[in-house]
């Protein structure tokens with residue numbers, strides 16, 4: 131454990147290995163491989179990996195809790211359709227890199243298509259870096275569809291633009307956030323969403339989830355309305371910890387959304403139910 135109660139990178143690596151061993155042990159116990167088998171009412175003492183992330187400073191509870199939102203982090207229309215058809219999608223986030231891999235030839239038209247697919251917030255990012263340019267691009271994007279949320283980089287001119295957009299009732303997603311002070315300033319400027327990039331912090335040996343914890347605490351201490359949109363999510367445990375910490379939104383690649391529902395005991399259990407059902411039907415067949 132690090133000083134702040136978060137696991138170190140080594141601990142995280144160990145947790146991953148523990149998780150693999152845990153899954154393997156479940157398979158052995160349930161399938162009765164290698165002399166072990168699970169008896170009815172056996173306590174499942176499997177040294178379950180806990181992760182162990184805790185709030186450093188538990189945030190004040192929201193006066194009115196709102197359900198966690200799931201956004202899909204892609205510009206690919208097929209992926210957006212697939213995520214939407216699961217029935218649990220609340221919105222979409224795009225950025226210039228995602229447009230490069232999944233976007234259509236016309237940016238504005240592509241954003242319109244996404245907005246028509248999903249009944250929820252769709253972040254579309256400006257590429258200007260000066261105040262006037264950000265304002266011009268953002269106002270144009272906001273006119274495309276009522277679902278559009280203008281994504282603005284966390285730079286000085288971006289902060290100025292957030293304030294003006296807020297005065298004009300244009301909703302914003304302040305992106306590329308890597309520190310709690312950046313998030314505090316964005317909230318003061320009236321951002322609708324703040325996007326802390328947790329995976330990219332992990333990439334440089336810094337605990338990305340700690341930033342979520344800090345921002346949630348700060349916002350709740352003062353009642354800022356800005357929603358914490360955890361971005362750069364790479365795996366389901368990011369989602370678990372974001373949910374425990376009270377992030378308002380998790381934006382994830384489609385692959386991570388799909389992994390959220392995977393569990394080997396579900397697959398093994400279903401396989402067994404179907405085999406037993408087949409055997410039962412055969413036994414009662416005339």
Ligand code: G3P
Pocket residue numbers: 203223224225327329330361362363381
């Ligand atoms: O929405 C942007 C963010 O999610 C980027 O993720 O994986 O490129 O760091 P990633």
